[in-house]
Every structure is written in structure tokens, then in C-alpha cells.
Amino acid sequence: MFGENTLLEVEQLHVSAGPVPLLRNVSLHINRGEILGLVGESGSGKSLTALSVMGLLESPPMDTTSGRIHFNGLDILKATDATLEAIRGNEVAMIFQEPMTSLNPVFTIGDQVMEALLLHKKIDKPAAISEASQLMERVGIMPAELALARYPHQLSGGQRQRVMIAMAIACKPGLLIADEPTTALDVTVQAQILELLHELRRENAMSMLLIAHDLGVVRHYCDRVAVMYCGQIVELATSDALFMQPRHPYTLALLNTIPALNPRGVELPSIAGHVPSPESLTQGCAFAPRCDRATARCSSEEPPLSCDAHAVRCWHPIDASALDRKIRND
Amino acid sequence: MTDAAPLLKVKHLSKDYHGVDGNVVRAVNNVSLSIANGEVLGIVGESGCGKSSLGRSILRLIEPTEGVIEFAGRDLMMLNRSEMKSVRQDMQIIFQDPYGSLNPRHRVGGILAEPFKVHRVGNKADQRQRVIEILDLVGLPADASTRYAHEFSGGQRQRIAIARALVLNPKFLIADEAVSALDVSIQSQIINLLNGLQKRLSITMLFISHDLSVIRHVCDRIAVMYLGRIVETGTISDVLDSPQHPYTQALVSAVPNPAKRREQRIILQGELPNPANPPPGCHFNTRCSGMNSTVQEQCLMHAPQLVKRQAGTQSHHTRQLACHLYAPL
Numbered sequence: 001m002f003g004e005n006t007l008l009e010v011e012q013l014h015v016s017a018g019p020v021p022l023l024r025n026v027s028l029h030i031n032r033g034e035i036l037g038l039v040g041e042s043g044s045g046k047s048l049t050a051l052s053v054m055g056l057l058e059s060p061p062m063d064t065t066s067g068r069i070h071f072n073g074l075d076i077l078k079a080t081d082a083t084l085e086a087i088r089g090n091e092v093a094m095i096f097q098e099p100m101t102s103l104n105p106v107f108t109i110g111d112q113v114m115e116a117l118l119l120h121k122k123i124d125k126p127a128a129i130s131e132a133s134q135l136m137e138r139v140g141i142m143p144a145e146l147a148l149a150r151y152p153h154q155l156s157g158g159q160r161q162r163v164m165i166a167m168a169i170a171c172k173p174g175l176l177i178a179d180e181p182t183t184a185l186d187v188t189v190q191a192q193i194l195e196l197l198h199e200l201r202r203e204n205a206m207s208m209l210l211i212a213h214d215l216g217v218v219r220h221y222c223d224r225v226a227v228m229y230c231g232q233i234v235e236l237a238t239s240d241a242l243f244m245q246p247r248h249p250y251t252l253a254l255l256n257t258i259p260a261l262n263p264r265g266v267e268l269p270s271i272a273g274h275v276p277s278p279e280s281l282t283q284g285c286a287f288a289p290r291c292d293r294a295t296a297r298c299s300s301e302e303p304p305l306s307c308d309a310h311a312v313r314c315w316h317p318i319d320a321s322a323l324d325r326k327i328r329n330d
Numbered sequence: 331m332t333d334a335a336p337l338l339k340v341k342h343l344s345k346d347y348h349g350v351d352g353n354v355v356r357a358v359n360n361v362s363l364s365i366a367n368g369e370v371l372g373i374v375g376e377s378g379c380g381k382s383s384l385g386r387s388i389l390r391l392i393e394p395t396e397g398v399i400e401f402a403g404r405d406l407m408m409l410n411r412s413e414m415k416s417v418r419q420d421m422q423i424i425f426q427d428p429y430g431s432l433n434p435r436h437r438v439g440g441i442l443a444e445p446f447k448v449h450r451v452g453n454k455a456d457q458r459q460r461v462i463e464i465l466d467l468v469g470l471p472a473d474a475s476t477r478y479a480h481e482f483s484g485g486q487r488q489r490i491a492i493a494r495a496l497v498l499n500p501k502f503l504i505a506d507e508a509v510s511a512l513d514v515s516i517q518s519q520i521i522n523l524l525n526g527l528q529k530r531l532s533i534t535m536l537f538i539s540h541d542l543s544v545i546r547h548v549c550d551r552i553a554v555m556y557l558g559r560i561v562e563t564g565t566i567s568d569v570l571d572s573p574q575h576p577y578t579q580a581l582v583s584a585v586p587n588p589a590k591r592r593e594q595r596i597i598l599q600g601e602l603p604n605p606a607n608p609p610p611g612c613h614f615n616t617r618c619s620g621m622n623s624t625v626q627e628q629c630l631m632h633a634p635q636l637v638k639r640q641a642g643t644q645s646h647h648t649r650q651l652a653c654h655l656y657a658p659l
Contacts, residue, residue: 041513157377158601186376187540188598191584195597213513216586243588257518260543261589264566267525268518268547274483275513 007032007174007207008053013067015052015231020278022062023048024231027305030175035201035208037222037239039215039254041275044228046211050177052076053209054094055084072174090120093168097180099160103152109136109163110148116170135166139196158189165196172204179211194221215258219243227251230276230286237310247310247317250287285315293318336364336400337502337534338388343397345380345387353606357383358394359558362636365502370528370535372549372566374542374581378602380558381538385504388536389421390414402501419449422495426507428487432479438465438490439475445498460497468493468523485516489523496527503528504536509544521547542585546570554578557605557613560636564649574639575653576620612654620655628654 008030015023069076096102114128136144139162182190226236235248246252256269273290284299293316305313345358357380365371373381387394399406425431442461468489553563562575573579583596611630636652
């Protein structure tokens with residue numbers, strides 16, 4: 001199963017908080033050099049999946065009840081704290097949504113960018129300083145020496161996110177997990193940061209797990225995309241296939257609601273009802289109560305995720321050929 | 331859809347904030363705009379451009395530094411506290427965060443009856459009747475009034491905030507990033523609700539948002555703000571389909587369109603300059619890609635005025651632009 005080209009493999013991961021299931025049967029893999037997008041609404045389990053991969057689940061209350069996570073041959077769930085510490089920030093790095101709060105306010109930017117270098121690369125301080133300034137230049141913060149001496153509050157939101165990226169790529173990780181890296185930023189700055197991540201991924205042959213709720217961002221930057229709903233992956237396909245021929249009714253409904261894809265003056269399509277809370281989940285398909293294709297089977301029996309390249313978790317998936325998508329490939 | 335007399339007219343409005351270190355930030359800089367009866371004007375811009383300060387200044391929730399605000403023929407700046415309070419029956423606002431803007435200790439019924447108490451209108455029976463009506467209008471069940479805000483989801487809470495704003499039948503509504511905190515599937519419901527209510531009750535609206543695709547669905551006209559100034563304004567189709575100001579062009583191009591693969595986009599250099607120390611001349615000159623040698627001196631020295639570029643079919647449809655690259659009409 002574990003191919004030469006696979007960097008990360010998550011198999012049937014279950015995470016719960018006490019009796020409440022939060023992630024249910026999540027399976028995905030990321031190939032070397034690939035960007036996998038993870039989309040879904042708030043509370044669907046995107047960030048939890050990322051934290052599990054990093055071995056950063058807050059336990060208690062959260063617990064991995066079953067499943068396996070393999071990174072580069074290493075079993076993350078069985079690894080000791082020391083092993084995890086050795087790979088975090090080194091082989092796997094993560095950037096978070098909030099550049100305002102993920103930097104330590106009492107240390108300089110330089111201290112924070114050099115931390116990973118000093119810890120993982122065992123180089124001395126002068127070498128670390130010169131490497132840190134190269135990193136700052138690479139992410140577009142100049143003059144680098146000046147920026148290294150500054151504190152986080154002296155930088156703008158976009159610059160802080162650049163610093164976060166510099167810290168994350170310091171040890172040239174094989175996998176970068178970016179959890180809503182541009183959500184808190186303005187659109188013009190968002191475009192800069194996404195382009196930067198895209199370039200860095202190519203330069204360093206890095207794989208990426210890009211978590212986003214903005215479907216436009218996912219469409220533009222990801223090779224494959226997984227759609228999550230209520231702690232499950234409901235559809236997983238190449239970006240083109242997912243956007244042009246979505247097979248799960250939830251994915252289709254989500255795409256239909258995007259304001260940018262609807263002409264002015266018409267009522268926007270919306271998804272009736274609301275996302276059920278994890279406590280209230282019943283045995284059938286979690287989307288059944290809001291689905292216009294649902295039958296009796298859907299509310300009694302949970303559909304499995306199909307095993308083909310375009311995987312879908314649905315008893316009545318949409319027939320791709322019957323679909324007239326507004327999305328063109330131009 | 332709109333008649334000619336503007337309900338709201340803002341002239342040369344400015345708002346300064348004074349920092350502890352003596353810095354003065356001019357958050358709103360000489361803004362003039364008008365909104366016709368029943369019209370929806372969108373204000374778009376990035377964080378720190380002054381769009382929320384503009385909205386709050388218009389309601390005098392914060393005190394404008396200078397300028398004139400005419401609402402339904404009255405000069406709001408001349409009104410005293412109690413006169414202003416009575417005008418606010420007709421001018422309401424919805425905020426971005428439905429978690430922070432509803433009192434957690436009050437039941438929804440109490441939250442919705444509060445405006446009646448503040449403005450001393452209607453008796454208890456009227457209030458109860460109106461609360462049930464307004465809940466129905468925003469798509470919530472009548473029994474919602476006996477529950478607390480925390481029992482509702484984000485989308486439902488925003489419906490409550492909309493109900494509170496509309497409960498006294500205002501003529502004018504400001505929506506300040508009212509759908510920005512919501513997930514896409516919920517966002518479209520609230521956009522539909524606002525659109526429907528606006529048409530049905532013919533409310534005049536100022537719709538503040540950073541999201542152009544949302545603005546396109548809600549507004550008739552749009553004003554683009556950059557560092558406190560309006561840089562371009564016109565009808566939605568004029569501005570969004572053929573943006574002329576280099577900043578508007580970049581803004582339109584920066585939104586990743588899910589219908590397309592990644593294409594060539596205009597990626598702006600740098601970020602918004604420090605509003606306490608804006609560049610002289612055109613505020614956009616530090617990031618502008620359109621600046622060339624013929625206009626450069628102008629751009630670096632003189633702030634461009636917002637001038638007519640193109641006459642619209644109606645006077646308030648006029649397109650205006652503040653950029654040295656374009657000669658005035």
C-alpha cells in the first residue's frame with residue numbers, strides 16, 4: 001500500500017473527545033511534491049486532521065481511537081515524544097491561520113526563525129543568523145537584518161505570515177501543513193502569500209496539505225482536493241475533476257452557493273438546514289437530512305468512501321456525464 | 331428601483347484618530363457620496379482603509395472630525411444628542427460578529443424589544459406582536475424569542491441581529507461585513523435574506539464588505555476605498571467589469587475565481603502603507619503598477635481628485651475616478 005512516491009498516508013483515522021466522534025474514518029495520502037487541499041465548513045474536521053498528522057492532538061480530551069498515520073515510513077501514532085519532536089519543524093512543519101497570535105511577542109523575529117535551525121540542524125549561532133537572513137530575503141522581508149531584530153508587534157499581518165512561512169521552511173520540510181494560511185489577510189496580500197507558497201513548494205520539492213474554506217484558493221493551488229463534512233471525507237479527487245464533475249451532492253451544493261459563480265440578480269442557491277453537531281450524528285449519512293437525493297437507505301446506512309481515483313462517500317453519487325457544470329476549464 | 335432624491339448625502343467627511351504619541355491617523359479622508367432612496371451602495375476596501383470608520387461616522391456612533399451628513403433633508407451634524415437618538419430609529423447597523431453583538435444574558439425576545447424601550451414606542455402588546463412578525467420575516471420560528479443567543483448557530487444569530495436592526499422599520503441600514511464571518515453555505519442564505527428584505531421593504535443600504543463577489547450580489551453601486559479615500563465609484567457592472575483605477579484592477583484580479591484555473595493575476599507589491607504616515611501625493615503610489623514617467627511627478631506630489639469619468643444615465647450613476655492616469659471628462 002505504501003508506495004515509493006507516497007510521503008504521508010492516513011488510514012481510517014478515528015478521533016473522538018470522550019464519546020463524541022470528531023473524525024470518522026479519515027483516509028488520505030499525499031504524494032511527494034503534491035499539494036492536497038482540504039476543504040469544508042467550520043467544524044468539519046479539517047484542522048483536527050492536520051493536528052493529528054503533527055501528533056499535536058490535545059489529549060485529553062481528544063483521543064485517536066483507531067487508525068494509522070504513516071509519514072515517510074514512520075508510524076506517527078506509535079512514535080515517542082522525542083521522535084515527534086525531532087520531526088516537527090524539521091521534516092513536517094505547520095503554519096497557522098492567525099499570524100497575530102502564533103508568534104511569541106516577547107522574542108525577536110530572529111530568535112524565533114533561528115529556533116528551528118539551532119534545534120534541528122545543530123549549527124552555531126553565526127551560521128544560524130546568516131541562514132535566517134537568507135530565509136527572510138526568500139520570503140520577501142527586507143532588509144533582513146533589520147527585520148530579525150524586530151518584535152512581532154512591529155510587523156504587519158502579511159509580514160508576520162511571511163515570518164511564519166520562513167520559520168516553517170527553515171529546515172526544508174518534506175511536508176508543509178498550511179491551515180488557512182491566508183484567511184486572516186487582505187485579498188491583495190493573500191495573493192502574494194499564496195504565490196510565495198507555490199514557488200517555495202516548487203523550489204524545495206515540498207508536499208503541502210493546504211486547508212482552506214475558500215474554494216477559489218483550493219481550485220488554483222491544489223493538485224487534488226478532499227472535501228470534509230462532519231468529520232468525514234465525502235469526496236476526494238483531482239482539483240479539475242472535483243470542480244468540473246463533482247459527484248457528492250454536498251460538494252455540488254457547496255460549489256453552487258459560491259457568489260462568484262452565480263449571476264447577479266438571482267437568488268443564490270443555498271443548502272437547507274445546518275451542519276449537525278457531532279453529538280447528534282445518527283447512523284446514516286451525515287448529509288442525508290440536507291440532501292435532495294437522499295432515500296431511506298441514506299438515513300439508515302452509512303455509505304463507504306469508494307475506492308476509485310475519484311472517491312465519493314454516497315449511495316447515490318451524481319453521474320458525471322449527466323451534469324452540466326458552469327465551471328469551464330479555461 | 332431608485333428615485334432621484336438621495337436619502338443620504340455625505341460631503342467632505344473626514345475622521346481623525348489621535349494616537350497617544352501625537353500621531354494623527356486620518357481614517358476617513360474627505361469622502362463625499364450620496365445614496366438614493368432604495369439604493370444599495372457597496373463600500374469595498376482592505377482592512378484599515380477606513381470603511382468601518384466611514385459607516386460609524388455616518389451614524390455618528392463615532393464623531394466625524396469634519397464634513398456634512400444630510401439624511402432625509404436634515405443635517406445630522408447640527409443635531410443634539412436627543413435629536414440624534416430619535417433619528418437613529420431610521421438608521422440602523424448590523425455588525426460582522428454575530429457572537430459579540432448579541433447580549434448573552436437576554437432572551438432573543440428581550441433583545442428584539444430593546445429598540446422599542448430605547449425609543450419609547452409601542453406598548454407591550456405591540457412589541458410582542460412586532461417581535462413575532464420580525465422573527466418570521468428573518469426566517470426564525472416564533473419560539474426563538476424565549477431562547478438565548480448562545481442556543482443559535484452563527485447564521486441564525488446573524489438573522490437575529492438583522493431582525494433587531496429592522497424591528498423599528500428603519501429607512502436606512504448599514505451592514506458592516508455582515509456576512510463575512512459565515513461559512514459559504516450559510517453566507518448565501520443570509521445574502522438572499524438581506525437582498526429579499528431590502529427589496530421588499532425598499533430599505534436604503536450601505537453595504538460594507540471586503541468581498542467583491544458578495545458586493546456584486548447585493549449592491550447597485552460601489553465605492554472603492556484606499557487609505558481613507560474613495561478612489562473609484564460607479565455602478566457595479568461599470569466598476570467590476572471594467573475597473574479603471576489600478577487599485578480596483580488589482581483588487582478585482584486578486585480574487586481567486588473557482589471557475590477558472592490559476593491565470594495571470596495582478597499581484598500587488600507590498601502592503602497598505604501605515605495610515606499614520608501615508609505617502610504624499612496619491613496614497614497608492616507605493617504599490618501602483620500603472621504609474622509611468624508622464625504622470626509620475628503628479629502621482630508623487632499631488633493627491634488626485636475624485637472626478638467624473640463618464641456620465642451615467644442618471645446623475646447618481648456617474649462614474650468617478652481619482653487617478654492621474656486618466657484625464658478628466
